[in-house]
Amino acid sequence: MRLKISLLVVLLFSFAAARAQNWGGGVDDELVHFGFTFQYTSSSYKIKKKPDWREPFKSRLDPSRGNITDSLNAIYSKASPGFGIGFVVNGRISNNVDVRLTPTLVFTDRLMEYDYSTINQIPKSPFSQQEKKVVATMVEFPLGIKIKSNRRNNFRAYMLYGAKYSMDIASKKKTDDSQLDEEYKLLKNQKSYFSAEAAFGMDLYFEYFKMSPEIKLSYSLNDILDRKEVNPFNNPIDKLMLRHVTFSLFFE
Numbered sequence: 001m002r003l004k005i006s007l008l009v010v011l012l013f014s015f016a017a018a019r020a021q022n023w024g025g026g027v028d029d030e031l032v033h034f035g036f037t038f039q040y041t042s043s044s045y046k047i048k049k050k051p052d053w054r055e056p057f058k059s060r061l062d063p064s065r066g067n068i069t070d071s072l073n074a075i076y077s078k079a080s081p082g083f084g085i086g087f088v089v090n091g092r093i094s095n096n097v098d099v100r101l102t103p104t105l106v107f108t109d110r111l112m113e114y115d116y117s118t119i120n121q122i123p124k125s126p127f128s129q130q131e132k133k134v135v136a137t138m139v140e141f142p143l144g145i146k147i148k149s150n151r152r153n154n155f156r157a158y159m160l161y162g163a164k165y166s167m168d169i170a171s172k173k174k175t176d177d178s179q180l181d182e183e184y185k186l187l188k189n190q191k192s193y194f195s196a197e198a199a200f201g202m203d204l205y206f207e208y209f210k211m212s213p214e215i216k217l218s219y220s221l222n223d224i225l226d227r228k229e230v231n232p233f234n235n236p237i238d239k240l241m242l243r244h245v246t247f248s249l250f251f252e
Contacts, residue, residue, distance in 0.1 A: 022154050024205035027252050028092070035041055035088035035210075043108050045077035046219075046241040059182055062228055068183050069232045070128070072238065074115040075238035084140075086197075098146040100160070102140070103174030104249075110134040110242070112187055132187040133136055137170045138186060142197060156203040167192040174180025185231035189226045193242070210252045218244040 027033045053075065056067040086104030093099060114130040144162025168191045177186045201214030237243035 016089055022205040022207050024154075024203075024210045025208045025252075027090075027210050028095075028151075030092065032091050033252060035090070035250055036083075037086045037088060037104065037248050037250045039084035039086070039104065039106065039109055039246050039248045041082040041084060041106060042079045042108050042245045043082060045110060045112060045236060047075060048239040048241075049075060049079060049235055052247050053238075055236075057182075057232035057235055059140045061182060068231075070116040072114060072236060073117055074082060074113070075236060076113050078111040078113060080109045080111045081223070082106060084108075084138075085247075088252055089211035090252065096148045096150070098148065099131045099161075100142075100144050100146050102142050102144075104142070106136075106140055108136050108138065110136065110189070112233070124171045125158075130233070132240055134187055134189055135170060135174055136168050136189070138166050139169055140164055144197060144199070151203075151205075154205040156172040156202065156205075158201055158202070158212075160197070160199040160214070160216070162197050163221075164195040165192070166195065175213075178232075182231055185229070185233060187233045188228075189240075190222075190226055193224045194221045195219060195242070195244075196221055199246075201250075210246075210250075212250040212252070214246075214248045214250065215245045216244075216248065217244070218242075218246065 054072045056071050056229065059065040059068050084104045084106035086102050089101045090100045110133070112132045112134075114132070115130045116130070142162055142164040144160045146158050146160045148156055148158040150156070175186060175188055195218045196197040197216055197218045199214050199216035201212050203211075204211045220242040223239045224242050225237055226232055227234060244246070
């Protein structure tokens with residue numbers, strides 16, 4: 001619903017921008033200019049499983065307990081929404097090339113589903129299923145090269161390629177599972193990681209500012225799974241990568 005509203009706003013602004021040649025606040029003529037952004041994100045995991053990922057998990061803390069889960073039928077990730085706010089620092093290299101830094105604060109959840117063969121071993125899973133939510137508050141530093149077309153009236157299309165450093169600043173309370181039994185442990189991610197990014201968008205010029213709707217794809221470059229403590233939820237996974245689809249509105 002939020003995405004539909006955002007797209008409707010973009011269409012209305014596009015119609016308004018198309019009526020006459022606008023100045024755009026002169027931002028394209030400045031060597032460095034600033035702005036801000038609002039973002040809607042959709043996050044999901046790319047999972048690489050171990051060869052024996054279906055095997056029941058045996059207790060590591062108390063071997064006398066034996067298996068504490070049944071065998072797995074499936075592990076999969078569900079897309080989860082989030083939102084972000086940030087700033088824009090844009091440096092002009094030429095009429096068709098800019099360099100951009102967009103530090104952003106992002107609030108998002110990541111979801112994993114574990115389907116087991118029976119309901120005997122995990123008391124809190126009446127449907128033989130466990131959902132693990134990773135709650136993240138990220139500070140991100142995307143740096144990219146923006147390649148722009150020539151301006152046509154009040155429009156200019158662009159592509160952006162770059163990389164991003166992300167750091168989770170969520171409190172330790174949210175990830176403290178030291179008092180929980182093994183079958184209730186949390187799925188944890190690394191606190192920081194790098195991602196590759198690619199985006200396409202459009203600059204829309206108004207009299208005193210420029211607005212840019214953008215869709216961006218991000219893919220983590222390294223395994224983000226935290227393996228400091230083996231539990232039933234990280235043990236079946238060989239590698240865990242993170243994917244983001246982000247819809248942004250930039251105002252400059």
